[in-house]
Amino acid sequence: MIQRAGQMICSVLIGCFLAQGSISAQNSVRYGSIIKLKHVATAHQLHSHDVRYKHAGGSGQQQVTCYSGDDDNDKWIVKAKHGTIDTYRAGEVLTDGDTLRLTHVATRKNLHSHSNHTSPVTNQQEVSAFGDLGVGDNNDDWILEVEGGGEWTTDKIIRLHHVQTAKMLHSHRGKSSSNTAGQQEVTAYGTRDENNRWYASSLDIPDNIIKLSKKKVRREMLKIAVVEFSERGDLGIPDAGLSVAEWFITSLDKTGAFDIYERLSFKKLQDEYSLEMSGYIDEAAIAKIGKVRGVQAIVTGSIMKFQTTISLTAKLIDTETARIIDTADIKTKSLDAIPFEVDNLAWELATEE
Secondary structure: OHHHHHHHHHHHHHHHHHHOOOOOOOOEOEOOOEEEEEEOOOOOEEEEEEEEOOOOOOOOOEEEEEEOOOOHHHOEEEEEOOOOOOOOOOOOEOEOOOEEEEEEOOOOOEEEEEEEEEOOOOOOEEEEEEOEOOEOOHHHOEEEEEOOOOEOEOOOOEEEEEOOOOOEEEEEEEEOOOOOOOOEEEEEEOOOOHHHOEEEEEEEOOHHHHHHHOOEEOOOOEEEEEEOOEEEOOOOOOOHHHHHHHHHHHHHHHHOOEEEEEEEOHHHHHHHHOOOOOOOOOHHHHHHHHHHHOOOEEEEEEEEEEOOEEEEEEEEEEOOOOOEEEEEEEEEOOHHHHHHHHHHHHHHHHEEO
């Protein structure tokens, strides 16, 4: 009874705090936002750190806890469901019933749960951080429940329901010095109670997310062929252009804007159409390729390294007119980031104002 009363008082205090405007009711949580999630009942923040679970029955994956302080390990990126590119629905406001992922900013692992591992303190369903550079599996998907329905704004309390197991993101005052770093345990729990309730205590919407929100997927699905990316500069990676083209095809397919006919070898095209070694495909060759393969557009691209900067560029070219329909470019300092930057490159070609 005392615990229940304490939870009710905490909820009332948070409701008053929100109503007073300390958190603006105008702040809508959008795909691409960086947020902090605060646990209503205990006022601790959803947190992760580069430490793995070591308890019996655990997954050995990265710990997820609730932290009484406030630091960068409390930050999460809101993304669309598993299998979509990072910029999918970027800038759109989330509403009750949407499916989302949360990627931990500091470690790039996703908020995750699974039915076959137990939590270290209460033996409830374990919640961990999982994946590599934001790519995990469908156990990273959560359905948003907004109290009162409608849009998710920072003045509304939410629950997150794990898609695969139907349990809710949960925390309580239980902790372990060895298995939760002395912080509050986070689990997935099947019973609906006060410990399933959260709210966005911090919201940051990057400028590029607002820009992306103004772009929509092309109305007409285009049948395309993708040419291997040309390479410029010393990348130090064998067949970099081929690898990037393969990643890019996967990213283009996930946007839903293209019907991909095939990937074209540039060497084969050189033999067929006497193309220049530079990687340039002239208008006559584009028209021939389109006619022979029956595609509406050709995607060409390049990967170039200049000093410490790596640049990825892509062009979407109409095979009927040889007109450039759209272009996109991405710059990065890290070769490791390229497989994930191609998602953004694909989204640029897949969308229009």
